[in-house]
Amino acid sequence: MEMNEQIDLIIAKKLVGEASADEQRLLDEWLAADTRNQAAYDGIAAMWHQSDDLFNSASFDTGAAWQKIAPQITAKVPKGRTIAMPQWTKYASGIAAILLIGFVLMKPGADSGMVTLLADAGNSEVILPDQSKVTLRKGSKLTYPKTFDGAQRNVSLEGEAFFEVQRNEAKPFVIDAQSVSVTVLGTSFDVKSGTTGATVTVASGKVRMAAKQANTTPLILTKGEHGDYTGAELKESLLEGDNYLFWKTGVLRYDNKQLAFITAELSHYYNTQITIDNNMPANVQAQLITINFNNQSIDAVLNELCMVANCRIQQNGGKYVIMPH
Incomplete structure (x- = not known):
């Protein structure tokens, strides 16, 4: 059975009735992938329903319970690996049910405001605060804020990911991809980042790709176009087919x-x-x-x-x- 923090959180939100449509779809896909996943979920759900009276009773303080178990959880999770939990106290009892059968979630640092997702076990999907979806390639890392409060929606990427960005013309989506910066309003595209080079391939919409160090003219890429930064220059080319998503599909x-x-x-x-x-x-x-x-x-x-x-x-x-x- 394969389990990760994103699924943990979705299960907790499902238990309290606040999973989004996209999160429900991800959960359904995970359940269908392996009968052991369904068995694990059924066990969590059963434990949740059996404990409704306990968690909802006037004498049970979920906030205090979370404060008691949070230090134990954070001690078990490698430093730097967190997962977004908007209004996390609402999910405390659901999370507790998950913890009882051995799964671990971690509350983000209260003062950092940032979330880091590391796809260490395989490709991983995450829904961002604006409902944009990111598929992170195994071994890659994505950092993003718990909320997009500024004039831009800023994230950073190390490795490779496929982005499906919700359109918002008033708030551009900006990716710090190590050696390049990628800016979009709403589109889908693949980014492979590196300290000395990067590539961007556009599946739909329009993307601006700019080198962070070299004195080069930014590229404006549209569907079927590929941008390549080699450390010295930006090159644009046409791409045939979608084999570049082999790692994902x-x-x-x-x-x-x-x-x-x-x-x-x-x-x-x-x-x-x-x-x-x-x-x-x-x-x-x-x-x-x-x-x-x-x-x-x-x-x-x-x-x-x-x-x-x-x-x-x-x-x-x-x-x-x-x-x-």
């Missing part, structure tokens, strides 16, 4: 592409060395291939590719060579 689609193009992309997306043997016939390399992959291992992908392209795979450790038959 697990899906790759190729329509009339040459073998070399496909293997180069597979090498990139699977972070694996894949080369074509120098003796591969020119007609095999030049053939146009149409093929799709859906959440398959690299071995299954390459075997399927070679069945279509009339070649074979030679593996040496973690490296693959596509050989002629």
Whole structure:
């Protein structure tokens, strides 16, 4: 069973009847993903309903109870990893029910006003205070305020994430992506950040991408366009298809592409060395291939590719060579 802080909070909000439609959808997806998830939720819900009288009685002070258990919770959670809990006292009894069966939530620092989400166990989805949705790639970190009170909606990203931003022309959404700054009003796009370079790929709407250090002209990117910052300059290009979201969807689609193009992309997306043997016939390399992959291992992908392209795979450790038959 897989559990994370975002699901913990949604369950607590569900128990008190305050989960949003998007949060309910995320909870439904988590429940459907594994029968053990449903069993865990049923146990929490049963414990919650059995304890209604206790938590709602005049003699039970949920605020005081939270103050008693909060130091124990924060001591168990790695420093810096928090989760937003707007008006958290309303969920204290729901959270207590979760804690009773071994799940841990953490109240954010009262004076920081900031929330940090680390996707350490896998991709993670979070709903921001403005109802924008962010899918955070495994190993990435997102920091955002508990409320967007200023003239801008500012967040910071380390790693890669896909943003679906709620439109608000009066309050731009600004991402500090380490080496670049990304500004939007309302759109969906992918950002991969780094200290020396970054990429932005737009799925819908319009995005402004600006380098933070280099003296370069910002890019204005629209649907299907890709911005790349290499540390020295910003470059814009057109992007075909949505394979750039492979990390999120697990899906790759190729329509009339040459073998070399496909293997180069597979090498990139699977972070694996894949080369074509120098003796591969020119007609095999030049053939146009149409093929799709859906959440398959690299071995299954390459075997399927070679069945279509009339070649074979030679593996040496973690490296693959596509050989002629």
